[in-house]
Amino acid sequence: MKLSALTAISPIDGRYHNSTKDLSSYFSEAALINFRVYVEIEYFISLCELPLPQLKHFDNKHFDALRAVYIQFNDADAEAIKEIEKTTNHDVKAVEYFIKDKFSDLALDEFKEFIHFGLTSQDINNTAIPHSFKLAVQESYLPNLQELLSHLKERVIEWxxxxxxxHTHGQPASPTLLGKELQVFVERIEAQLTHLQSIPFSAKFGGATGNFNAHHVAYPEINWVDFANNFVNNRLGLNRSQFTTQIEHYDNFAAHCDALKRINxxxxxxxxxxxxxxxxxYFKQKIKAGEVGSSAMPHKVNPIDFENSEGNLGIANALFEHLAAKLPISRLQRDLTDSTVLRNIGVPVAHTLIALKSTLRGFNKLLLNESAIASDLEANWPVVAEAIQTILRREGYPNPYEALKDLTRTNQxxxxxTMAEFIDRLNVSDQVKNELKAITPSNYTGI
Structure with a gap:
């Protein structure tokens, strides 16, 4: 069966493909291979710029040709690497052999053994994956979240x-303003967004067990820690963890997952x-010609976008939670469980992206029903009891809470x-009575 949006197992690549297809540039198998090629080539160029003695005479005019390998990387290149992997049974080694073939094409065979020099596969994976994750967050997730935030801010002003x-405990409570209630969510999201953006995208780069063993034994005179810090931090734009095992410890990666989960x-x-x-x-929804709300009830227009978003956020959070809990734990200097788990980082990001777009779509369908909101306020005059008893406290009136409680808890x-009649019976000045009568459910909304 040919793979398509109709035959895909996951709805990410099936039903919701149009919402998530951009993430293929960051999280697909081809994208991961491309990012590995990028790291390997930039590492070789950095060794040339150091320079290593054997690379001292490497002509930097070849740098553009080398960078073209990852810049112009295409499906045929990815397929070529997967074909090599059938023999190596090792994905990163296949990338190394592919680049060596490219060196041969450029007549650079004498320098081929400095591709992947002194590295282990995790030096590539633990820089390529954080790099792809960083780009996905910055170029896809954040723009979509900001679009939703901008829409919410517009509605805050409009309403x-x-x-x-x-409603507190599901019961009528002191009135509020619709715009203010949305502003609560704006503030919460922005606060967590600030936290998310403060977390470094950490990477591991230090050889087989993190100590630059191979680098140091070959070139003990070179400060490999400084070299690696410069390469990872400045060339790749990541944050190099200083003390690691064979793999990144993923604590900051887990923090990203937790921060994304909180926003969700x-x-x-x-x-x-x-x-x-x-x-x-309180809201009606715009009707789109041809759409059906229910297969049995023709009158229905269901809030499906908000429901769709909630469901996808739940799936995303379950995966973010697993990633955050599992990845920082590895047996001794490493086991392989992080590898298969880490390949799934695109899945919760994709479900989150679907959710963001669904929530925005839901808001775009809303039609404010002011008459229903006003009617509900008018039907709930007991909510001004708080205001009246508070002013009576100010005036030194005896037992004001109890007086309002007796009034509002009757069945009448x-x-x-009835509120005006109650006020007229109070032993307070006419000025205070007028002040109390001026309070209504519609204007008792605070600041």
Whole structure:
């Protein structure tokens, strides 16, 4: 069966392919191979620039040709490397042999043995994968999150003066402003986004067990720690971990996963609130010609985008949680469990991307139902009891809370008239009575 969006096992590459296809540039097998080629070639160029004695006469005019290998990397190159891997049964060694073939094409055979010089495969994987992850976060995740944030901020302004009944414990509570309630989510996301962006993209680079054993025994006069720091930090734009085993310890990678998970939790909270507001008829949804809300009930327009987002965020968080818990743990100087797990980093990022786009799509369908919001406020006059008893406290009125409690917990319908009658019976000045009567569910919204 030919692989396509219809035959893919995962909905990431199937049903949601249009939402996630850009991530192939960072997380596909071909992308990982390309990033490995990039690291290997930039490492060789750095050895030339050092220079190693045997590379002192390497003509830097060849640098552009070498860089063209990864810049112009294509599917045929990826397939060639996979063909080599059938023999080597080792993915990084296959990359090394591929580059050696390219050196032969450029008549650079005498320098081939300095490809992958002194390295272990994890020096390549633990720089290539953080590099790809960094690019995916910066070039795909953050722009999509910022687009949603910008939309939320627009709605905060648009709805900044819309009074709305609040609900605590599912019960009517002191009124609020619709825009302010969205601003809560804006502040939460921005706070966690600041934390996310403060976490370094860490990388390991130090030979078989992290000590530059092979480098040092061959060239003991070279400061390999300084070389590696310069290469990883300045050339690759990552943050080199100074003391490692054969692999990166992944603590900062785990911190990225945890930070992404926290942002996703906030988005789940947002999706559920918007779902609830729609169920309360505070919002209607735009109808698109030809769309069906239910296979059986023609009248329905379901909040499917918020539900879709919530489901995808849940899957993403389960994977982020596993990555964060598993990757920092490795037996002794390494085991192979990180390798297969790390290959899945694109999966939670993809589900998160689907969710971001779904939430934004849900917001774009919303139609504010001001009459329903106003009607709900008018039907809940008891919520001004807090305001009245607080002013009575200010005035030194005896037992104001208890007086309002007796009024609002009776079975009688509390409305503007019954509240006014209650106020008229209070032993306070006419000025205070007028102040109390001016309070309504629509204007008791705080700051």
């Amino acid at each position: 900044s003066k819309i009074p709305m009944l609040a 939790n906030i988005l789940i909270d947002l999706n559920r609130d918007m779902w609830a507001y729609i169920s309360m008829n 319908q509390i409305n503007q008239n």
